Amino acid sequence: MSVEAAIPEGYVKVFSKPKALSDAKYTYCPGCHHGIITRLVAEAIDELGILERTVGISPVGCAVFLDRFFNCDFVQAAHGRACAVATGIKRARPDLVVFTYQGDGDLAAIGAAETVHAANRGENITVIFVNNGVYGMTGGEMAPTTLPGQRTTTTPLGREPRLHGYPLKISEMLAQLEGPAYITRQAVFDYRHIVRAKQAILKAFRNQLEGKGFSLVEILSTCPTNWRMTPVEAGRWVAEHVVKVYPLGDLKDVG
Amino acid sequence: MEKAVIFAGFGGQGILLAGKILARAGMNRGLEVTWLPSYGPEMRGGTANCTVVVADSPIGSPVVDNPEALVAMNAPSLDRFEGRVAAGGVIVVNSSLVKRAVKRHDVRAVPVPANDIAAELGNPRVLNMVALGALVRGLDVLPLEAVEEAMEEELRGRGRDKLIELNRRALRRGFSEAEKYLA
Amino acid sequence: MSRVLMRGNEAIAEAAIRSGLKCYFCYPITPQGELVEYMARELPKRGGVFLQAESEVAAINMVYGAAAAGVRAMTSSSSPGISLKQEGISYIAMARLPCVIVNMMRGGPGLGNIAPAQGDYFQATKGGGHGDYHLIVLAPSTVPEAAELVRLAFELSDRYRVPAMILADGMIGQMMEPVELPEPVEPEDIPERPWAVTGAKGRPKNVITSFDLEPEGLKEMSLALQETYREIERNEVRWEEVETEDAELLIVAYGTMGRIAKTVVRLARQEGIKVGLLRPITLWPFPYEPVRELAERVRTVLTVELSAGQMWEDVRLAVEGRAETPFYGELGGVVPSPKRILEEVRKYVG
Structure with a gap:
C-alpha cells in the first residue's frame, strides 16, 4: 500500500494513485496503453468500493504481472484460460467480484473457446479485453486481430487475409450470443475516449454486482514497441486506422 | 463358496438387470458379489452379457474363465459361452429362441421357453425373470425369496411398482420350470 | 452401515460428494459417463456446483479457479480427455492447489477404444504435463476401495497442497459391488485454506500463481515442491x-x-x-x-x-x-x- 504524504497547507490534492494499485512499477513499455487501462480498472474498483472482495485473473502476455500492480487477490491463468478460471472462482464463490484482464492473443486465439462459452453461459464476470493487434510479449507476432497488411514478425510482408485470415472481430461475434449482458469496444488514445472507457469499465463491474451477467469491455490499445512507432504515432494509428476495422461503441447492452 | 454366472443375450432382453438382481440378492444375504457388464456400443442393439460372482469371501477376479452357470438367452450366446462352463455346471437355455440342444454332457442343461412363458404371463418383457428364476434353481446358492426381494427393491419406486407381482410370477414360473430338469 | 450395490463410477461420485466436494467440472467421455451423470443429478441437490464445460481444457481450468477460491474441487475423464487436461494439471501442481482428478483409463494411444486399459501409468505417475511435478496417484482395485480412496485423495491433496489422481479403468468404473459409503465430512473437518483467493479483507492479498520470471525465485518454488514430494514419499506409500x-x-x-x-x-x-x-x-x-x-x-x-x-x-x-x-x-x-x-x-x- 502507498503511504499518504501529508498535504501542505494551501495545497489541494487533485491527483493520486488508486487504492487498488500497489507501489509496484509497471512492466509495460513506455507509451503502451496497458498502463492507462490498468489504472482505469483500479479506479473503477476504488469507486465501487469492492477492493476487499475482488479477485483478478491475469493472463499470459504483457499483463502477466498484473497481480503485482493490484492490491486485490489474484490468480494467474494459463494462456487463454482466464474465462474458465474465472468461471471456477465465481461458481465456487458467487459473492466475490471476479474479473479477467486479457490480451487479444490470449482471449481471441488460444482462449477463443473459453471466452465464447463463458459469454454464452452468461457467466457473471467482468472481462477487460486489451486489443493491440499483436502478441506483444513474445515479440510482436501476428494476432487474430492484426490488421490486413500489417507487418508483424510472423507476417514480415504484411498480413495477407487469404493466407493468414481476416481480423477476428470477437466482440461482434460475442454480441450475437444470448448470454452476454454487455459487450462494448472502447479506446484510450485521448482524454475523451479515456473517460468513456472508464464509464464502460464501471458499467461492466456494476453489471456483475447487479447480477446481470457476462460483461466485456474491449479496449483498443497500442504496442509502440512491436509496431515500431513512437507512442504518439501509435496513438494516432489507433485513432486513424484501427478504429476503421474495429469501430468503437456498444455492441450489446441489455441495460 | 464362490460361484460365477454369465448372463448373455440380445440387448433389450433384460440381461444386465437379471444379473444385477442376482447380485443384489447375494449382497442382501451378506455375501460378496461382483457384477461386471460388457459395455460399449454393443449394448445398443447388439449382444449383451454380464458376469456375476457370488461368494462367501472377498472376490478376486470379476473376470471368470469357467463360470458355474450360464444363462443363454439366444443362440449366439450359447455358441459363444457353452464351452466355458465349468464341468458339473448348469446352462439355462432360452428354448423359445435357441433351437439346438446343449452339446456338453458334463453340464446340466435347463431348457426354458422364456419368451413363450413371458407371453403367457401377459408381458413378453419378463422373459429375463423367467430365466433368472430357472437359474436360481440351477445355481442353488440363494433362496428364491432372496431374489424376489431383490427384484422388488430394484423395481419399487421407479414407476414399475405395478410390475412387481408379474415379475414375481415370472421368477416362480422359471424356478418351477427348472425343477423339471433338476429335481 | 448398510452396503449399497453401486457401479464404480457412481461410488466415486457419491464418495466425492460425501467428502465435501463443492465444485465438479467435466466434459463427457466414455467409460466414465455414469460419474458425470450422477454428479449432474446429485451434486446440485446437495449444495454443490455441477458444470459441464465446453472442453476438457476448460473443465480443468475451472477446477483451477474453484480450488484457488478455496473449495474442494474435482474433475473426471478418461485417457484422451486426461491428455487434454495436462496443461491445467501442470499449473495446478505448481500453484499448489488441492484437487482431485479421476482417470477411468481406456484403450489407447489415440482414440483407442473404451475397454479397460492401464496405458496411462507413465502420464499419471511421471508428471504428465510440462515441468517437474508429481500427482499423488491412487489406484483402487475394487469399487469399495475406489470410494475409500476418493476420500483419501481429498485428504492427502489438502494436506500437501498437491493434486491427487484416482487412476482406475473402465472395468472398475462399470462394474458393481457392494459399497460401504464413507460418512459425510462436516464442513469444519475440511482444513482451512488461508492461502485461497477469497477477497483481501483484513489480510494482505493472496496470489495463486505458477509463475516467477526470475530463475532464483522459480528455483525456490520448485525446491519447495520437491521437498513436499520427499515428505509424501516418506509418509504416504501404500500397498x-x-x-x-x-x-x-x-x-x-x-x-x-x-x-x-x-x-x-x-x-x-x-x-x-x-x-x-x-x-x-x-x-x-x-x-x-x-x-x-x-x-x-x-x-x-x-x-x-x-x-x-x-x-x-x-x-x-x-x-x-x-x-x-x-x-x-x-x-x-x-x-x-x-x-x-x-x-x-x-x-x-x-
Whole structure:
C-alpha cells in the first residue's frame, strides 16, 4: 500500500494513485496503453468500493504481472484460460467480484473457446479485453486481430487475409450470443475516449454486482514497441486506422 | 463358496438387470458379489452379457474363465459361452429362441421357453425373470425369496411398482420350470 | 452401515460428494459417463456446483479457479480427455492447489477404444504435463476401495497442497459391488485454506500463481515442491501384500489387474506353486522399498499390467537385479483371465 504524504497547507490534492494499485512499477513499455487501462480498472474498483472482495485473473502476455500492480487477490491463468478460471472462482464463490484482464492473443486465439462459452453461459464476470493487434510479449507476432497488411514478425510482408485470415472481430461475434449482458469496444488514445472507457469499465463491474451477467469491455490499445512507432504515432494509428476495422461503441447492452 | 454366472443375450432382453438382481440378492444375504457388464456400443442393439460372482469371501477376479452357470438367452450366446462352463455346471437355455440342444454332457442343461412363458404371463418383457428364476434353481446358492426381494427393491419406486407381482410370477414360473430338469 | 450395490463410477461420485466436494467440472467421455451423470443429478441437490464445460481444457481450468477460491474441487475423464487436461494439471501442481482428478483409463494411444486399459501409468505417475511435478496417484482395485480412496485423495491433496489422481479403468468404473459409503465430512473437518483467493479483507492479498520470471525465485518454488514430494514419499506409500511370506514368485499388479492377480495367487497355490502378490495402492509414491525387500526373498518378480510395460520400469528400478523381472501385459483393452496369467506364472516356476 502507498503511504499518504501529508498535504501542505494551501495545497489541494487533485491527483493520486488508486487504492487498488500497489507501489509496484509497471512492466509495460513506455507509451503502451496497458498502463492507462490498468489504472482505469483500479479506479473503477476504488469507486465501487469492492477492493476487499475482488479477485483478478491475469493472463499470459504483457499483463502477466498484473497481480503485482493490484492490491486485490489474484490468480494467474494459463494462456487463454482466464474465462474458465474465472468461471471456477465465481461458481465456487458467487459473492466475490471476479474479473479477467486479457490480451487479444490470449482471449481471441488460444482462449477463443473459453471466452465464447463463458459469454454464452452468461457467466457473471467482468472481462477487460486489451486489443493491440499483436502478441506483444513474445515479440510482436501476428494476432487474430492484426490488421490486413500489417507487418508483424510472423507476417514480415504484411498480413495477407487469404493466407493468414481476416481480423477476428470477437466482440461482434460475442454480441450475437444470448448470454452476454454487455459487450462494448472502447479506446484510450485521448482524454475523451479515456473517460468513456472508464464509464464502460464501471458499467461492466456494476453489471456483475447487479447480477446481470457476462460483461466485456474491449479496449483498443497500442504496442509502440512491436509496431515500431513512437507512442504518439501509435496513438494516432489507433485513432486513424484501427478504429476503421474495429469501430468503437456498444455492441450489446441489455441495460 | 464362490460361484460365477454369465448372463448373455440380445440387448433389450433384460440381461444386465437379471444379473444385477442376482447380485443384489447375494449382497442382501451378506455375501460378496461382483457384477461386471460388457459395455460399449454393443449394448445398443447388439449382444449383451454380464458376469456375476457370488461368494462367501472377498472376490478376486470379476473376470471368470469357467463360470458355474450360464444363462443363454439366444443362440449366439450359447455358441459363444457353452464351452466355458465349468464341468458339473448348469446352462439355462432360452428354448423359445435357441433351437439346438446343449452339446456338453458334463453340464446340466435347463431348457426354458422364456419368451413363450413371458407371453403367457401377459408381458413378453419378463422373459429375463423367467430365466433368472430357472437359474436360481440351477445355481442353488440363494433362496428364491432372496431374489424376489431383490427384484422388488430394484423395481419399487421407479414407476414399475405395478410390475412387481408379474415379475414375481415370472421368477416362480422359471424356478418351477427348472425343477423339471433338476429335481 | 448398510452396503449399497453401486457401479464404480457412481461410488466415486457419491464418495466425492460425501467428502465435501463443492465444485465438479467435466466434459463427457466414455467409460466414465455414469460419474458425470450422477454428479449432474446429485451434486446440485446437495449444495454443490455441477458444470459441464465446453472442453476438457476448460473443465480443468475451472477446477483451477474453484480450488484457488478455496473449495474442494474435482474433475473426471478418461485417457484422451486426461491428455487434454495436462496443461491445467501442470499449473495446478505448481500453484499448489488441492484437487482431485479421476482417470477411468481406456484403450489407447489415440482414440483407442473404451475397454479397460492401464496405458496411462507413465502420464499419471511421471508428471504428465510440462515441468517437474508429481500427482499423488491412487489406484483402487475394487469399487469399495475406489470410494475409500476418493476420500483419501481429498485428504492427502489438502494436506500437501498437491493434486491427487484416482487412476482406475473402465472395468472398475462399470462394474458393481457392494459399497460401504464413507460418512459425510462436516464442513469444519475440511482444513482451512488461508492461502485461497477469497477477497483481501483484513489480510494482505493472496496470489495463486505458477509463475516467477526470475530463475532464483522459480528455483525456490520448485525446491519447495520437491521437498513436499520427499515428505509424501516418506509418509504416504501404500500397498497390499497377499501371501508373500513364503512366495517364490511375486506378482506385482495394480488396480483391475491387482484384483485379478489375487485369484491367480489362489489358483497357483491350489497347484502347489508358491505365488504372492504385491499390489501398489499408491502408484506415486511407488512402493519401491516393499518391492525391493520382497525381491530379496523371491526368485521371480512378475509384473502384470494392461500396458506394454509401464509400471514394469518402476518394478525393475526397485528390484535392481535382485530377482529376475519378467513382464506380462495385454494391450488394446484385452483383459486377461486368471488362467491366462497362471500360464505366465508357470513359465517361471519349477
